[in-house]
Amino acid sequence: MKTENQKAWFLVLPVIALVAFNALVPLMTVVNYSVQETFGNNIFLWSGVRWFEEILASERFHAALTRQLIFTATILAIEIPLGVAIALAMPRKGPWVPVCLVLMALPLLIPWNVVGSMWNIFALPDIGLLGKGINALGIDYNYTQQPVAAWFTVILMDVWHWTSLVVLLAYAGLISIPDAYYQAARIDGARPWAVFRHIQLPKMKKVLTIAVLLRFMDSFMIYTEPSVLTGGGPGNSTTFLSIDLVKIALGQFDLGPAAAMSLIYFLITLLVSWVFYTLMTKDEAE
Amino acid sequence: MAEIGLKALRHSYLPDPSAEEDWALRRIDLDWSDGGAYALLGPSGCGKTTLLNIISGLVTPTEGQVLFDGRDVTALAPDQRNIAQVFQFPVIYDTMTVYNNLAFPLRNRGVDEGRVDARVREIAEMLELSDMLDQRAANLSADGKQKISMGRGLVREDVNVIMFDEPLTVIDPHLKWKLRSKLKELHQRVKVTMIYVTHDQTEALTFADQVVVMQEGDVVQIGTPVDLFERPAHTFVGHFIGSPGMNVLPCEVRDGGAFVNGIHVPVAEGIGQTADAKTLEVGVRPEFVRFAESGIPARVVKVADTGRHRIVEAEAGGARVHLLAPVDAAIPEGEAHLAFDPERTRVYADGWLAEASGR
Known part of the structure; x- marks a missing residue:
């Protein structure tokens, strides 16, 4: 007779413990705060879904979310095509390959707060090279005072910092294409656009899916660089979701609404990532 | 369709070739x-793939000319030469259907859709792809994909030449001969010049009317499959074609006769100029060696049964000799004598066939 027991479950315990510690417990703390009111001294009062209703109805949250969506959409629209274009322009073999790769990897190696400080100084209108240069062209540019200039600088900084990631991923996809494909395309009389459309793009699709997802998640949660560069200003013009969250949680010490906002923020990120992934991998399932 | 001429073709992948070894192709006419x-x-x-890529225009030769119907095309790009090539690994456009894959070369050249449709259906019919036309090409098996590659080569009616670069490498053995005979059949139907590159003698000999045997950037022999088998121009051809390859035994030439281990061996066609040759050898295929009462003394070392015949390995004066014996033939134990068929035994000087007329 076959003996059955459930002892194998004990072997899964360490993993459950680990996941509990690094994900579930912190998350549950946030959930805990999001449904209660606290006045310190460990006194908690049940408040139900009040914080969620408050956040979802607040104009401040809507404004931050809108700014966040515009920012993410803009940087994706710039970084993905630009990254692919740079990857296409990079040499496939030869002594320049390592040079290009190192140059591309450099921005990725710089700590995020350093990136923020670099651009903070670089773009200053009185002493920064970029700021002074733009003003020298006759354009009035001061990112500490003009919302448009602040947005321009934040986007430029993100493009500088993260396009490399897209380039490296796209390049990895490109070099995996055997020479025979290019030779066959030449013989079949394919124009460069057809080569891109029917050979290069399909072969890059998988890595580009990853690139879009990574760039979406990272830019949607962006905090350090704009926080150092503009501090969310001028006014609230570059206050993205995470900056706003920190202001509520640590600036105003409204832990309940901040916790509710964290959860909403988390669910939006999760939902959009899932939608992206499902759409981009749709034909493979066919 | 076109005649193809290669004139004094030389190619090196090095920028500044000087020594003989620097040349990937030494001289091809x-x-x-x-x-x-x-x-x-x-x-x-x-150098066979190099030669193929030179004909298709993917590689520009260092020296010499490529002529299509007498017209110099050496400087033309592949798409201007109007050729087709099938590669070792199937090249398909993954995102397209089988139909669009086949239509691709025609559409790129602005052929009108009605003509494209007729042509694609005709080719699909020939290759037995008709019922897969609407499938995504990426979902086909390796032989299906390779058929699409072939189809893209065949779909243009006016191609000068279709080239195949070891196209059956990734195909399962039991499908190999099927595709091979399909290819032969297609050649008879479309009558386009076809060039087939391979290292597999069976593929070459069954496909081609004429086989060009190459070694280290040189053409060693050009001939029909029968020529290559019966009258190898070089010991390399003898070794490379046939299974097992031709026996090559060191010999001496004196008084107008050939001697192996001091025993006179009658040879076909007389012996040409051999006075300044560094090495002299006698070549005879295993098919034309038999055991005899007298002849070259030898000792049987090994017998391998292939089912259809036995391959006997014998040792004669330090050299190995293979011979084919019928399955039911008696194989002498130990000491024996070998006789060569005089009509099929030839003398090679420095590797090259030494004919009476001289080379």
Whole structure:
């Protein structure tokens, strides 16, 4: 007779413990705060879904979310095509390959707060090279005072910092294409656009899916660089979701609404990532 | 369709070739007639793929000319030469259907849709792809994909030449001969000049009317499959074609006769000029060696049964000799004598066939 027991479950315990510690417990703390009111001294009062209703109805949250969506959409629209274009322009073999790769990897190696400080100084209108240069062209540019200039600088900084990631991923996809494909395309009389459309793009699709997802998640949660560069200003013009969250949680010490906002923020990120992934991998399932 | 001429072709991948070894192709002169089936046969690294890429225009030769119907096309790009090539690994456009894959070369050249449709259906019919036309090409098996590659080569009616670069490498053995005979059949139907590159003698000999055997960047012999088998121009051809390959035994030439281990061996066609040759050898295929009452003394070392016949390995004066014996034949134990068929035994000087007329 076959003996059955459930002892194998004990072997899964360490993993459950680990996941509990690094994900579930912190998350549950946030959930805990999001449904209660606290006045310190460990006194908690049940408040139900009040914080969620408050956040979802607040104009401040809507404004931050809108700014966040515009920012993410803009940087994706710039970084993905630009990254692919740079990857296409990079040499496939030869002594320049390592040079290009190192140059591309450099921005990725710089700590995020350093990136923020670099651009903070670089773009200053009185002493920064970029700021002074733009003003020298006759354009009035001061990112500490003009919302448009602040947005321009934040986007430029993100493009500088993260396009490399897209380039490296796209390049990895490109070099995996055997020479025979290019030779066959030449013989079949394919124009460069057809080569891109029917050979290069399909072969890059998988890595580009990853690139879009990574760039979406990272830019949607962006905090350090704009926080150092503009501090969310001028006014609230570059206050993205995470900056706003920190202001509520640590600036105003409204832990309940901040916790509710964290959860909403988390669910939006999760939902959009899932939608992206499902759409981009749709034909493979066919 | 076109005649193909290669004139004094040399190619090196190095920028400044000087020594003989620097050349991937040493000197090729060839003329191929319109509508023929040709094979380039040789071991890996002999330069056959280089030669193919020069004909297709993917590689520009260092020296010499490529002529299509007498017109110099050496400087033209592949798409201007109007050729087709099938590669070792199937090249398909993953995102397209089988139909669009086949239509691609025509559409790129602005052929009108009605003509494209007729042509694609005709080719699909020939290749037995008709019921898969609407499938995504990426979902096909390796042989299906390779058929699409072939189809893209065949779909243009006016191609000068279709080239195959070891197209059956990734195909399962039991499908190999099927595709091979399909290809032969297609050649008979479309009558386009076809060039087939392979290192597999069976593929070359069954496909081609004429086989070009290459070694280290040189053409060693051009001939029909029968020529290559019966009258190898070089001991390399003898070794490379046939299974097992031709026996090559060191010999002496004196008084107008050949002697192996001091025993006179009658040979075909007389012996040409051999006075300044460094090495002299006698070549005879295992098919034409038999046991005899007298002849070259030998000792049987090994017998391998292949089912259809036995391959006997004998040792004669330090040299190994293979011979084929019928399955039911008695194989002498230990000491024996070997006789060579005089009509099929030839003398090779420095590797090259030494004919009475001289080379």
